[in-house]
Amino acid sequence: MLLFIVCHVTMVLATDAVQNLNHITLGTDTRSNWALAIVGVAAAVVVSLWLIATPLTIRYPRSVQNTGRFIVGWAKDLMERTTSRATYQENGITPYFWMNGRLPDSELYRRLQRSGWSEYSLRVEGLVENPVRLSYETLLALPKREQITQHFCIQGWSGVAKWDWVGVSDLIDIVVPLPAARWVVFYSFADGAEANTGRYYACHKIEHMRSPMAILAYEMNGQPLSEAHGAPLRVRNELELGFKQVKWVSAVEFVADLRDVGWGYGGYNEDHERFGYRMPI
Structure with missing residues (x-):
């Protein structure tokens, strides 16, 4: 999965980054710099969260498991009410x-x-x-x-x-x-x-x-x-x-x-x- 992400992002950036990012983020066939700004901010947020979350998940895996159960347990409960x-x-x-x-x-x-x-x-x-x-x-x-x-x-x-x-x-x-x-x-x-x-x-x-x-x-x-x-x-x-x-x-x-x-x-x-x-x- 990591290899796929690296290859995919590399191709997006190497084959006309501005146009590709406009297609992806704004859905327009333009060369607006807003797309670069949006992707830059989003990437910064994701990387920051990753840097914070990774050591916590490694150090406190059971706490993360219990927190996840609390946060998404209600949604899983709703999905389990369906009949397959x-x-x-x-x-x-x-x-x-x-x-x-x-x-x-x-x-x-x-x-x-x-x-x-x-x-x-x-x-x-x-x-x-x-x-x-x-x-x-x-x-x-x-x-x-x-x-x-x-x-x-x-x-x-x-x-x-x-x-x-x-x-x-x-x-x-x-x-x-x-x-x-x-x-x-x-x-x-x-x-x-x-x-x-x-x-x-x-x-x-x-x-x-x-x-x-x-x-x-x-x-x-x-x-x-x-x-x-x-x-x-x-x-x-x-x-x-x-x-x-x-x-x-x-x-x-x-x-x-x-x-x-x-x-x-x-x-x-x-x-x-x-x-x-x-x-x-």
């Missing part, structure tokens, strides 16, 4: 769907994988009336549905895929959450990006998990999930960005408060990378 219904046709499926995340490396995962998932069971527990362990065979026997949706990564890329799945709402009906349960936590077999910092997890609001498009996918584009794409199960919550879509799901837990899990910020990336605990699209 965006689906695609099969001719819109992305030919190459990017792979991301640290792969599982535990012996337990390898053993379950070698068994063809016949030894796998999904633990669903926490603040529920009926904690259960559901075998892979049982999960496949639940009502099967499919949807073609677009995945949005926080890194800037996106991809469209067809998912065959069991609805998280089906799990909710089975376990019957207690009134105190407000969040659903999905745990991965994989660790987070940093070595020796614990396994990956993410929290989702329970009301979002009741949506018909909140799913645990076990097939992608008509084939069982590959290891790279999250086998045996991966979460899809079409309201949120990709880092909230946990792959290699090992367990599900219903909790009352974010602070009950991990470092209390809503997910592995929120704990360690200071992301926002929700990232609505």
